[in-house]
Amino acid sequence: MRREIPLIITGIVGVGFVIQYFIPHAPFSYMSDWFSDWFSIVGACAIVLGALNLMKMSAQKVIRKKKDWGYALVIIASFLLIVIIGLSEGKDFRVPGTRFDWLYNYMYIPLSATMFAILAFFVASASYRAFRARNFEATLLLVAAFFVMLGRVPVGDVLSGFMPEGWRLSDLASWVMNYPQSAGQRAIMIGIGLGIVSTSLRVILGIERSHIGGGK
Amino acid sequence: MEHFALWLAAFLTLGIISFLYKDNAWYKLTEAIFVGLSAGYWFVTLFWDNFYGKFWIGKGEHAYLYVGAFLGLLMLLRLIPKIGWISRWPLSFIVGATSGLWLINYFSSNIMKQVQATIFPLFSSQYGAGFDAGAATVIGNLVIFLGTFTGLVYFFFSKEHKGAFGYTAKVGIWVIMITFGASFGYTVMSRMSLFIGRIDFLLSDWLGMIL
Amino acid sequence: MSTKAKEILAITIIVIFCLIFYIRKVNGGEGILFSSLVAWLVIGAMVLSLVWILILTIRGRLISRRVVFIYVGIALALPLFMPFTQRIPISPEVRALYNSVETLKPGSKVLISFDFDPPSAPELQPMAESFIRLCFERDLKVIIMGLWPQGPQQANMALEKVLSDEKMKVKNLQYGEDYVNLGFQTGNEFVIQRMGSSFESMFPTDYRGTAYDSLPLVRNVKNFSNIDYSFNLSAGFPGSVEWVQIAVDRYGVQLGLGNTAVQAPQMYTYLNAGQITGILGGMNGGAEFEFLCKYKGKATKFMLSQSFAHMIVIAFIIIGNVAFFLGGRKSALKKS
Numbered sequence: 001m002r003r004e005i006p007l008i009i010t011g012i013v014g015v016g017f018v019i020q021y022f023i024p025h026a027p028f029s030y031m032s033d034w035f036s037d038w039f040s041i042v043g044a045c046a047i048v049l050g051a052l053n054l055m056k057m058s059a060q061k062v063i064r065k066k067k068d069w070g071y072a073l074v075i076i077a078s079f080l081l082i083v084i085i086g087l088s089e090g091k092d093f094r095v096p097g098t099r100f101d102w103l104y105n106y107m108y109i110p111l112s113a114t115m116f117a118i119l120a121f122f123v124a125s126a127s128y129r130a131f132r133a134r135n136f137e138a139t140l141l142l143v144a145a146f147f148v149m150l151g152r153v154p155v156g157d158v159l160s161g162f163m164p165e166g167w168r169l170s171d172l173a174s175w176v177m178n179y180p181q182s183a184g185q186r187a188i189m190i191g192i193g194l195g196i197v198s199t200s201l202r203v204i205l206g207i208e209r210s211h212i213g214g215g216k
Numbered sequence: 217m218e219h220f221a222l223w224l225a226a227f228l229t230l231g232i233i234s235f236l237y238k239d240n241a242w243y244k245l246t247e248a249i250f251v252g253l254s255a256g257y258w259f260v261t262l263f264w265d266n267f268y269g270k271f272w273i274g275k276g277e278h279a280y281l282y283v284g285a286f287l288g289l290l291m292l293l294r295l296i297p298k299i300g301w302i303s304r305w306p307l308s309f310i311v312g313a314t315s316g317l318w319l320i321n322y323f324s325s326n327i328m329k330q331v332q333a334t335i336f337p338l339f340s341s342q343y344g345a346g347f348d349a350g351a352a353t354v355i356g357n358l359v360i361f362l363g364t365f366t367g368l369v370y371f372f373f374s375k376e377h378k379g380a381f382g383y384t385a386k387v388g389i390w391v392i393m394i395t396f397g398a399s400f401g402y403t404v405m406s407r408m409s410l411f412i413g414r415i416d417f418l419l420s421d422w423l424g425m426i427l
Numbered sequence: 428m429s430t431k432a433k434e435i436l437a438i439t440i441i442v443i444f445c446l447i448f449y450i451r452k453v454n455g456g457e458g459i460l461f462s463s464l465v466a467w468l469v470i471g472a473m474v475l476s477l478v479w480i481l482i483l484t485i486r487g488r489l490i491s492r493r494v495v496f497i498y499v500g501i502a503l504a505l506p507l508f509m510p511f512t513q514r515i516p517i518s519p520e521v522r523a524l525y526n527s528v529e530t531l532k533p534g535s536k537v538l539i540s541f542d543f544d545p546p547s548a549p550e551l552q553p554m555a556e557s558f559i560r561l562c563f564e565r566d567l568k569v570i571i572m573g574l575w576p577q578g579p580q581q582a583n584m585a586l587e588k589v590l591s592d593e594k595m596k597v598k599n600l601q602y603g604e605d606y607v608n609l610g611f612q613t614g615n616e617f618v619i620q621r622m623g624s625s626f627e628s629m630f631p632t633d634y635r636g637t638a639y640d641s642l643p644l645v646r647n648v649k650n651f652s653n654i655d656y657s658f659n660l661s662a663g664f665p666g667s668v669e670w671v672q673i674a675v676d677r678y679g680v681q682l683g684l685g686n687t688a689v690q691a692p693q694m695y696t697y698l699n700a701g702q703i704t705g706i707l708g709g710m711n712g713g714a715e716f717e718f719l720c721k722y723k724g725k726a727t728k729f730m731l732s733q734s735f736a737h738m739i740v741i742a743f744i745i746i747g748n749v750a751f752f753l754g755g756r757k758s759a760l761k762k763s
Contacts, residue, residue: 002301002304005305005308006304006305006307006308007308009305009308009309009312010308010309010311010312010315011312012312013308013309013312013313013316014312014313014315014316014319015316016316017313017316017317017319017320018316018319018320021320021677029624032620032624033621033624033625033628034280034283035309035313035617036313036614036617036618036620036621037270037278037280037281037284037621037628037629038281038283038284038287038309039284039309039310039313039614039617040266040270040284040612040613040614040617040618040621040629041266041267041270041281041284041285041287041288041613042284042287042288042291042306042309042310043310043613043614043615043617044262044266044267044288044613045287045288045289045291045292045306046291046306046310047258047259047262047613048258048259048262048292049291049292049294049295050255050258051255051256051258051259052292052295053294053295054251054255055255056295068244071244071245071247071248072248074245074248074249074252075248075249075251075252075255076252077252078248078249078251078252078253078256079252079253079255079256079259080252080256081252081253081256082252082253082256082257082260083256083259083260086256086257086259086260086261086263086264087260087263090636091264091268091632091635091636092635092636093260093264094261094579094580094583094610094634095583095634095635096583096584096587100260101580102221103253104257104577104580105221105225106221106222106224106225107224107225107228107249107253108250108253108254108257108545109225109545109548110225110226110228110229110232110414110417111228111229111232111246111249111250111253112250112254112544112545112546113229113410113413113414113417113545113546113548113549114228114229114232114233114414115232115247115250115546116410116546116547117407117410117411117413117414117546117549118232118233118235118236118411119407119410120407120408120410120411120499120503120736121236121411121492121495121496121499121500123403123404123407123740124404124495124496124498124499124739124740124743125492125495125496127404127740127743127744127747128490128495128743128744128746128747129489129492129747130747131744131747131748132747132748132751133748136390137389137390137393138393140390140393140394140397141393141394141396141397141400142397142744142748143397144393144394144395144396144397144398144401145397145398145400145401145404145744146401146741146744147398147401148397148398148400148401148402149401149404149405149737149740149741150737150741152401152402152405152708152709152711152737153405153711153730153733153734153737154513154514154515154516154730154731154734155513155734155735155737155738156516157514157516158513168516170516170518171516174518174519174520175356176394176398177398177518177692177695178356178519178520178695178698178699179355179356179359179360179363180359180363180391180394180395181394181395181398181399181692181695182360182363182695182696182698182699183359183360183361183362183363183364183367183391183395184363184367184391184392184394184395184396185395185692185693185695185696186330186333186334186360186363186364186367186696186699187363187364187366187367187368187370187371187388187391187392188367188371188392188395189326189330189693189696190326190327190330190331190364190368191368191371192322192326193322193323193326193327193330194327196318196319196322196326197318197319197322197323197327199315200314200315200316200318200319200322201315201319203311203312203315204312204315204316204319211304211307211308211311212304212307212308213304219453226445236493236496237493257576257577258576261576261611262576262613264636265576265610265611265612265613265634266612266613268632268636269610269612269630269631269632269636270631278628313617317616317617317620321616321669321672321673321676322672324672324676324677325671325672325675325676325702326672329676329700329702330696330700332700333699333700333701360699395692398692399689399692402688402689402691402692402708402709403688403689404736404737404740405688405709405710405711405733405737406550406687406688406689406709408499408503408732408733408736408737408740409549409550409688409709409710409729409733410546410547410549410550411499411503412503412549412710412729412732412733412736413548413549414549415500415503415504415507415732416507416549416725416729419504419507420458420507422445422449423445423448423449423452424448424449424451424452424456424458425448425452425458425459425508426458426459426507426508427457427458427459427460
């Protein structure tokens with residue numbers, strides 16, 4: 001019962017979406033529409049579950065006074081701050097000028113943007129320490145990277161200004177992106193596509209059961 | 217308020233940047249604020265955009281939505297360990313729906329369409345148009361065809377990479393390397409752009425140093 | 428002096444420096460612009476110091492990662508004070524996207540999906556601004572949505588900036604008639620799938636909570652068949668791949684892409700297969716598009732910093748490799 005029902009649900013829903021592609025008319029079109037709407041709601045609940053779980057874990061950390069419990073308290077406080085403000089603003093919560101919008105502009109944006117921005121430094125550091133032309137393949141990688149890095153910024157054409165029009169670094173970078181790069185991406189894309197198709201089939205047919213805890 | 221807001225934003229920005237020096241209390245504080253704010257942001261947005269929009273504004277019109285709401289509630293049961301196993305039902309729904317949609321989408325767009333775009337007349341710009349393609353197009357078409365073919369051969373591991381097959385796979389790995397190189401170049405471009413955005417905030421919006 | 432004392436001293440100096448400049452700004456102080464001579468001197472000093480790093484590395488002394496960090500920071504920040512301008516070459520994929528918008532008739536409905544969050548904004552926000560500006564200039568109707576929750580808020584910022592322009596004020600553009608922001612909806616690719624049969628089902632209200640039916644611009648928009656062109660600003664999943672797979676390949680939507688540079692290389696495959704009309708890849712793509720739109724936005728402004736940053740990364744790769752091949756067997760690089 002604990003395994004059969006989930007497997008049946010997976011099978012029916014999966015097959016429903018496959019059939020809908022070939023017969024996009026009633027009743028299969030309704031099935032697809034309903035499933036899409038349900039997916040949207042269940043997806044939202046899954047994210048809410050994640051947020052509540054975070055609160056639960058943080059609260060446990062604070063109550064048990066575990067290491068760094070002060071930061072867990074900050075997590076709870078900032079969660080409550082934005083939730084209380086967001087819910088009290090009403091349906092216009094995101095309109096420019098609201099308190100929620102203020103939090104977004106002056107707290108959320110600086111934090112999230114900087115968190116990802118500092119990767120720039122690690123990319124440069126790794127390039128210095130680990131990016132070596134040890135063999136022909138690595139050299140190809142390096143040369144392609146140089147062409148693209150120089151050709152995709154205006155300085156590339158300044159450096160190759162002596163070359164005739166159509167042969168400058170920007171043109172070469174464009175050629176690399178549109179032809180050999182596209183070909184390699186396509187090979188990878190087809191490979192990944194075949195993997196996804198076969199995994200999806202295994203899931204729909206009930207062969208792949210890891211999402212319900214695996215086993216028979 | 218404007219002054220406070222700018223200094224607060226700068227304090228949080230510099231707090232994250234301080235990680236470049238070393239892991240420290242300032243960074244940990246800003247990190248914790250970020251985690252809490254992110255979770256709260258999602259919570260509020262989902263409440264108004266999803267639940268409010270679907271169940272308050274459109275209530276009564278689409279009764280079938282309540283089945284989705286029921287499945288969603290089952291998902292939340294994961295928080296209660298004793299009956300947490302019921303959350304596998306909505307999870308199965310999510311997995312089944314994703315598998316069904318992806319099976320078709322990937323097969324159609326990422327396999328069939330790509331194969332179709334690889335196999336085409338090399339010397340003409342379109343089917344049946346004769347020898348009308350320029351030299352650059354012909355070379356480009358050849359690179360696309362050979363690059364994709366050899367790249368796929370490289371990914372075929374059911375046969376040992378020896379002899380003619382091995383040489384083809386070798387060319388394939390060269391194409392893949394060029395692809396990775398280009399991707400690396402673009403990644404550098406992306407990462408640098410993101411930090412330029414933060415510098416713009418610090419030096420322009422906050423300190424007014426840039427024209 | 429102990430490390431702690433050094434740290435406190437450094438923080439104090441930084442705070443004083445920031446306070447001085449902040450007070451200067453509040454009192455109406457203008458931005459700083461180097462003269463050409465100073466700019467060239469700065470560049471010269473950087474080149475010389477890189478040569479010194481090369482010598483050190485060849486001798487087997489690997490510089491610390493913090494030094495690399497400082498160089499990257501300088502390469503990104505100092506060009507913002509330099510007076511140089513650069514010619515931006517236009518790539519065919521950017522021109523193709525611009526041309527596809529140019530061919531749309533006035534009054535055509537353009538759907539823009541904001542599928543990104545603040546971390547990707549430096550790359551995608553300039554594209555969003557110049558694209559919306561182009562749409563309004565050509566009297567196209569703009570429908571905005573987002574598969575990422577932060578998307579519609581980023582859209583508001585772009586709209587605010589575009590609408591504050593004097594040229595746009597003259598047009599007297601009205602919310603609900605000339606443009607609309609439908610907000611965000613969960614469900615990733617299933618949102619696009621459902622929009623194939625009904626927009627209203629996924630977006631019963633706009634981002635302000637106004638019912639879909641009450642918005643004149645979208646009242647008659649049932650599904651993708653009522654959309655003339657679609658533009659997707661994407662930073663990952665859900666985003667461009669899903670738009671191509673569902674909106675383009677299933678429902679026949681004409682689609683253009685604005686991607687972060689990390690995501691862009693993958694999209695060239697779709698471009699080559701004719702599934703999309705064009706790509707704006709990264710901040711550079713944004714700058715090229717701004718050039719075509721005859722508008723100087725942030726992407727154009729930051730291109731010099733971008734150029735310098737690329738040169739610094741290339742310089743460090745070259746230093747690392749030269750030292751690797753010229754350095755002795757005991758070189759720190761060979762061990763690393």
